[in-house]
Amino acid sequence: MVDLDAATVALLKAYKRERGGMALQLARDDALVFGDQEGNHRHPERFSRGFQGQLGRCERAFEKVGREALPRIRVHDLRHTHATILIAGGKPLKMVAERLGHADPAITLRVYAHVIPGNQREAADWFAVLVASA
Known part of the structure; x- marks a missing residue:
């Protein structure tokens, strides 16, 4: 279980409500927020391929406006980014x-x-200073 801030929770609830409009099983209280169209768990490899596809769309959009290409990352790299930002921000190692x-x-x-x-x-x-004062 991971604590989330109120804004993220509100965003996820809105996403779940929107998905609930597609099918009744997606509107249930126990429905997965990021489940497949039937409300089941997504296969990790399929989720990763979808993530890479979305990155490709972003990359093409960046190219259209003349921006430098985005670095290629995996879903797991988001976990590392989260941890790195917390540590660099001085959060206690135990918390991370x-x-x-x-x-x-x-x-x-x-x-x-x-x-x-x-x-x-x-x-x-x-x-x-400690040694000098001794």
């Missing part, structure tokens, strides 16, 4: 680990150590 479903924050640390802000100058200055 919980959002990712990691049982141990050490897993998160190993995967995302390269984006954890390090301030070696501050550590050196702090330690020098």
